[in-house]
Amino acid sequence: MSTTLERIAPFTNEPVKKFSDPQEIAEMQAALARVKARFGERYPLVIGGRRVETEKQILSRNPAHKSEIVGSVSSASAAQAEEAIELAAATFESWKRESFELRAEVLFRAAALMRERRYEFDALLVYEVGKNWAEAEGETTEAIDFLEYYAREALRYGGEHPIVPFPGERNELRYIPLGVGAVIPPWNFALAILVGMTAAALVTGNTVVLKPSSDSPVIAARVVDLFEEAGLPAGALNFIPGSGSVIGDLVVGHPKTRFISFTGSKEVGLHINELAAKTAPGQRWIKRVVAEMGGKDSIVVAADADLDAAVEGVAVSAFGFTGQKCSACSRAIVEAPVYEAFVERLRARVAKISVGDPSLPDTGMGPVVSESAFKSISQYIEIGKGEGRLLCGGNAIGDEGYFLEPTVIVDVAPEARISCEEIFGPVLSVHKARDFDHALEIANNTEFGLTGSLYTTDRAKIERARDEFFVGNLYFNRKSTGALVGVHPFGGFNMSGTDSKAGGRDYLLLFLQAKSISEKLS
Numbered sequence: 478m479s480t481t482l483e484r485i486a487p488f489t490n491e492p493v494k495k496f497s498d499p500q501e502i503a504e505m506q507a508a509l510a511r512v513k514a515r516f517g518e519r520y521p522l523v524i525g526g527r528r529v530e531t532e533k534q535i536l537s538r539n540p541a542h543k544s545e546i547v548g549s550v551s552s553a554s555a556a557q558a559e560e561a562i563e564l565a566a567a568t569f570e571s572w573k574r575e576s577f578e579l580r581a582e583v584l585f586r587a588a589a590l591m592r593e594r595r596y597e598f599d600a601l602l603v604y605e606v607g608k609n610w611a612e613a614e615g616e617t618t619e620a621i622d623f624l625e626y627y628a629r630e631a632l633r634y635g636g637e638h639p640i641v642p643f644p645g646e647r648n649e650l651r652y653i654p655l656g657v658g659a660v661i662p663p664w665n666f667a668l669a670i671l672v673g674m675t676a677a678a679l680v681t682g683n684t685v686v687l688k689p690s691s692d693s694p695v696i697a698a699r700v701v702d703l704f705e706e707a708g709l710p711a712g713a714l715n716f717i718p719g720s721g722s723v724i725g726d727l728v729v730g731h732p733k734t735r736f737i738s739f740t741g742s743k744e745v746g747l748h749i750n751e752l753a754a755k756t757a758p759g760q761r762w763i764k765r766v767v768a769e770m771g772g773k774d775s776i777v778v779a780a781d782a783d784l785d786a787a788v789e790g791v792a793v794s795a796f797g798f799t800g801q802k803c804s805a806c807s808r809a810i811v812e813a814p815v816y817e818a819f820v821e822r823l824r825a826r827v828a829k830i831s832v833g834d835p836s837l838p839d840t841g842m843g844p845v846v847s848e849s850a851f852k853s854i855s856q857y858i859e860i861g862k863g864e865g866r867l868l869c870g871g872n873a874i875g876d877e878g879y880f881l882e883p884t885v886i887v888d889v890a891p892e893a894r895i896s897c898e899e900i901f902g903p904v905l906s907v908h909k910a911r912d913f914d915h916a917l918e919i920a921n922n923t924e925f926g927l928t929g930s931l932y933t934t935d936r937a938k939i940e941r942a943r944d945e946f947f948v949g950n951l952y953f954n955r956k957s958t959g960a961l962v963g964v965h966p967f968g969g970f971n972m973s974g975t976d977s978k979a980g981g982r983d984y985l986l987l988f989l990q991a992k993s994i995s996e997k998l999s
């Protein structure tokens with residue numbers, strides 16, 4: 478093991494600010510004011526370290542006040558995306574030769590800078606994607622965790638690896654980077670997932686072209702600045718916001734792109750996978766695709782469960798960040814003997830969720846991210862009204878922002894559309910199961926397999942679910958959201974993706990290839 482590794486304390490999760498202390502509240506309010514004062518600022522592309530302004534701009538709106546423009550971000554042309562890939566390929570020749578220690582140092586410095594500016598990143602998340610204070614702070618700490626965790630992991634991969642001794646030979650296995658990676662994150666963890674995917678690619682010695690979501694390009698621009706401040710050389714991280722269908726397809730299909738690290742919807746993920754499988758003229762490798770995609774996550778409530786805990790877990794998992802998490806509970810499957818009691822208690826619990834402006838400290842649920850999300854979720858609510866009984870919610874609130882009520886539809890058939898398709902908003906379907914067998918059958922009946930949770934006091938049910946509940950992240954007697962870096966490595970089965978287990982020990986391997994070296998001793 479390297480000496481650097483020995484000097485570094487073992488990884489622990491960053492403590493989350495609870496905003497219970499007046500000092501923390503004051504600092505958050507000051508950060509919100511500072512971020513607001515910069516509304517409308519312009520953010521350029523970054524290609525080979527050069528800032529490039531384009532005429533075409535992406536306007537990033539505050540979803541709680543649609544008339545407010547958080548920032549205006551340059552939109553890359555095809556030629557600029559091409560140039561970014563070329564410069565990333567040229568920079569790869571030097572960046573790949575740097576030591577794992579040096580690259581890890583960049584991540585440690587980036588983590589320190591983010592810790593210093595945590596409230597500013599919290600405030601950006603509030604304004605650009607509509608997170609409430611607690612959700613925003615949870616995300617910023619997760620971003621810090623990814624930097625700290627992957628820096629340590631890089632040191633481990635850069636160290637010696639066990640190999641069986643063989644007489645007369647000196648043998649070695651070492652890990653080397655892949656090349657230029659297209660990093661394509663979603664808007665819903667605009668900071669943490671973007672930082673995690675980018676940091677993992679860079680710390681292993683790859684160079685990156687980053688195409689952020691058009692719903693959260695300002696946060697992405699700030700992260701690019703932060704990496705530069707942390708000492709990343711020009712050309713290692715190139716920033717090319719733009720249209721998915723033009724810029725996205727170009728970077729995915731380019732012969733110099735070596736791998737694609739994608740997190741987003743199933744539809745876009747499958748499209749990328751297909752495009753990446755085609756060999757472009759001049760391409761010298763099979764592209765590697767890491768695609769983390771959607772979910773349709775169930776919480777099973779057994780007849781013997783602590784019902785209050787189950788109701789709380791379902792409500793928090795379904796409506797935290799307005800249901801816009803891949804891990805959000807979008808279906809509650811309840812055993813028949815407790816179904817009616819569960820539904821009544823859930824109605825009372827959901828009624829307590831306050832919907833409003835997430836920049837205010839006590840807001841429970843903010844807006845959905847965009848007009849297109851608002852329309853798509855509203856359509857699903859209409860479909861749901863025909864597929865079950867509307868228990869609560871179902872309406873839009875005002876027209877200042879994209880606000881929807883938390884919506885629960887009960888008595889839904891397991892194969893209904895709202896039960897099987899990802900809605901990605903504050904809509905929960907509730908299903909009655911005849912017994913525990915039936916509950917597990919319903920839980921496994923979609924094409925997804927991301928997260929799932931079971932509330933029960935019966936050890937035998939826990940043991941069965943451990944084997945039979947087919948999801949990448951399974952939880953017992955707790956919410957289905959809130960995976961912690963290092964503690965709950967994250968990734969899903971089936972159409973939820975390639976099960977990359979972000980925040981786990983296997984993750985960096987996805988950005989590396991191993992070289993086996995053998996020398997005959999004389």
Ligand code: NAD
Nearest residue numbers: 662663664689690721725726741742745769770771772803
């Ligand atoms: P999305 O699929 O619409 O977009 C994801 C990214 O892909 C964005 O940056 C977008 O600009 C880009 N893109 C769009 N078309 C492209 C193309 N043709 N080529 C290349 N890139 C293209 O998803 P979203 O709305 O940003 O995020 C929400 C989705 O992400 C949900 O389905 C959610 O479940 C999923 N998600 C999954 C995880 C996970 O770990 N499994 C985590 C977070 C979000």
